[in-house]
Amino acid sequence: MSTGVDYRLIDSTLRDGSHAISHQYYADDVVAIVRGLDAAGVQVIEIAHGDGLGGSSFNYGFSAVPEKELIARACDAATNAKIACLMLPGIGLADDLREVNELGVQVARIAVHCTEADITEQHIKVAKSLGMEAIGFLMMAHMNSPEGLVEQARLLQSYGADTIYIADSAGAMTTTDVRRRVNALVQALDVPVGVHAHNNLSMAVANSIAAYEEGATNLDGTSAGLGAGAGNCPTEILAAVSTKYGITTGVDPLALMDLAEEIVRPLMPRAQVIDRAGLILGYAGVYGSFLLHAERAAERYNVPVAEILLELGQRQVVGGQEDMIIDVALELATQHAARETTP
Amino acid sequence: MRCVILGSGNIGTDLMMKLHKGTDASGSGATPLELVALVGIDPASDGLARARRLGFEASHEGPGWILDHADEVDLVFDATSAYVHKAHAQEYADAGIVAVDLTPAAIGPKVIAAVNLTEHVGAPNVNMVTCGGQATTPMVYAVCRAVDSLPYAEMVSTVSSRSAGPGTRQNIDEFTKTTSTALREIGGADTSKAIIILNPAEPPIMMRNTVFAGLPEGTDHAAVLDSIHQMEAEVQAYVPGYRLKNRPVIETGPYSTPGGVVPHRAVILLEVEGAGDYLPPYAGNLDIMTAAAQRIGEAIAHHSAAQKAGAQA
Known part of the structure; x- marks a missing residue:
């Protein structure tokens, strides 16, 4: 962590924010956002396809511009901030880490469902061998207990992870849920802990502050909350609230507000609000990035988006199973058709 | 054809149970495969205990047992790991033993049972790609045979956490790379991508596979759908x-x-339910490998018998 700050801020506008614009970032957007974050004092800037390196696909949506072109531009545009990439083993490859390291990426976030940490060993070790900081990133952390997360985090630590995050990928946790998990991790681990919050239950900022109070020293945000589902913890609000609490962040809230208002909001196809579908994600514990895919399937097969999301929650699908959205939509359409033909 | 199964874990034991039935992979005739032994390295393994109960030779001496009994073995199904297979593949070949490789070692040509079953029946070593490859390459091929060109194909495989073994977990990149290659080389796509997801839900989910295929302008959609069915x-x-x-x-x-x-x-959108021979039905990912291995082994056996008959005539 940089000296003189109470927690390190990692901004994921250019990675998690990518979901909200269906992975349609262009080079000019990337340069403007990196410059804005860098000037505001953000220490780490994450960039990749929303589903991590190699995520461009039918299943998750194709990137408008190849991510490595955008990553190269981000590395060039940053003066003080480190550039980070996220990758999910099973979607991206260790080779992707080697390529982005060549471009200047210094931080690798290796993301995995919160019960499957043992698939990251190869990738964490590759990141370390390249001299990168390796962050283990346990997704959908609401689906595992504090004790279960400790067990998984210890595996990540044993592979060489420098920092360990839990991600509330479904925006499904209360502050109590976050406190119990962070507390257990901080007690059990030798490495720093971080939290990545989503806002589906309108808890993202409160959960981030609670995580800090329990000992987390890394927090994630995105500018204007741009991100999967109802969005992420908004970086500029987190910075402002932190200042009010007397927490030293090293970032300038006013500069982040300017970035959110003048650069990021104009890019947004719609306001990042908690509408019914967004709230259901948090309520049913469904992976946030399913939202836009589910809306598209709902329209295509003429079934309610809320029903799709609730059924996905019932099935306990995990991040990456976007194909199941089509599966569920087709089944619901069949059921609806059967009901309509029954007198 | 006299065969040995190497590896007394889940895959090897399930394959043994299939061969024990005595019927061929299609269930319509007798299998030409005669199981000589199940060979592992752990004398206490459940697989070896089962082999003994069924009256098969059960050895815990690993690849060495096979090489010591080379005169009694024509074919080895290798269900160990890529590392072990790579270390001994040449020895099997030198001993005249055909290897059906269920590991991701990928030394021999790739075989997908529903697509190129007989293409490499004379090869000393054939590779079975991955479970996801056996499940999805046939569908990529099905689209490909109904179109003029297939610019891009993608597969997403979701397996229950419980059915993903340590080999897959330690080298998940090998799974995606090998599978992706099969979608091009055997499925016929120009470009490809493979994704694997592990799902820990309880009770365990059945193996799910989704194939996406990019259809160029002018494609006869009805023909594509017919070919898939x-x-x-x-x-x-x-x-x-x-x-x-x-x-x-x-x-x-x-x-x-x-x-x-x-x-x-x-x-x-595909689902694979296992036959439940040794593994529970949710482990369709393992079942499709053992079912395909049996079918490939039988194709090799038929070819070998035909060669011998030809030589005698």
């Missing part, structure tokens, strides 16, 4: 639990794939 039946001939979970659909884009912009995509 036909392929379902072709795979079911040896994996009865292989099925289209929902009707295949053609969705409208456009989609900017790595193989170029296409106006439509086919979405093929």
Whole structure:
């Protein structure tokens, strides 16, 4: 962590924010956002396809511009901030880490469902061998207990992870849920802990502050909350609230507000609000990035988006199973058709 | 044909149970494969205990046992790991033992049972790609045979956490790379991508596979859908639990794939339920490997018998 700050801020506008614009970032957007974050004092800037390196696909949506072109531009545009990439083993490859390291990426976030940490060993070790900081990133952390997360985090630590995050990928946790998990991790681990919050239950900022109070020293945000589902913890609000609490962040809230208002909001196809579908994600514990895919399937097969999301929650699908959205939509359409033909 | 199964874990034991039935992979005749032994390295393994109970030779001496008994063995099904297979593949070949490689070692040519079953029957070593490859390459091929060109194909495989063994977990990149290659080399796509997801839900989910295929302008959609349904039946001939979970659909884009912009995509939603021979039915990912291995072994046996008959005539 940089000296003189109470927690390190990692901004994921250019990675998690990518979901909200269906992975349609262009080079000019990337340069403007990196410059804005860098000037505001953000220490780490994450960039990749929303589903991590190699995520461009039918299943998750194709990137408008190849991510490595955008990553190269981000590395060039940053003066003080480190550039980070996220990758999910099973979607991206260790080779992707080697390529982005060549471009200047210094931080690798290796993301995995919160019960499957043992698939990251190869990738964490590759990141370390390249001299990168390796962050283990346990997704959908609401689906595992504090004790279960400790067990998984210890595996990540044993592979060489420098920092360990839990991600509330479904925006499904209360502050109590976050406190119990962070507390257990901080007690059990030798490495720093971080939290990545989503806002589906309108808890993202409160959960981030609670995580800090329990000992987390890394927090994630995105500018204007741009991100999967109802969005992420908004970086500029987190910075402002932190200042009010007397927490030293090293970032300038006013500069982040300017970035959110003048650069990021104009890019947004719609306001990042908690509408019914967004709230259901948090309520049913469904992976946030399913939202836009589910809306598209709902329209295509003429079934309610809320029903799709609730059924996905019932099935306990995990991040990456976007194909199941089509599966569920087709089944619901069949059921609806059967009901309509029954007198 | 006299065969040995190397590896007394889940896969090897399930294959033993299949061969023990005595019927061939399609269930319609007698298998030409005569199981000589199940060979592992752990004397206490459940697989070896079962082998003994069924009256098969059960050895814990590993590859060495096979080489010591080379005169009694014509074919080895290797269900160990890529590392072990690579270390001994040449020795099997030197001993005149054909190897059906169920590991991701990928030394020999790739065989997908429903697509190129007999293409490499004379090869000393054939590789079975991955479970996801056995499940999805047939559908990529099914689309490919109904179109002029297939610019891009993608597969997403979701398996229950419980059925993903340590080999897969330690080298997940090998799974995606090998599978992706098979979608091109055997499926016929110009470009490809493979994704694997592990799902820890309880009770465990059945193996799910989704194939997306980019359809170029001018594609006869009805022909694509017919070919997909036909392929379902072709795979079911040896994996009865292989099925289209929902009707295949053609969705409208456009989609900017790595193989170029296409106006439509086919979405093929598959489920594989295992036969439950040794592993529970949810482990369709392991069942499709053992079912395909049996079918490939039988194709090699028929070829070998035909060669011998030809030589004698």
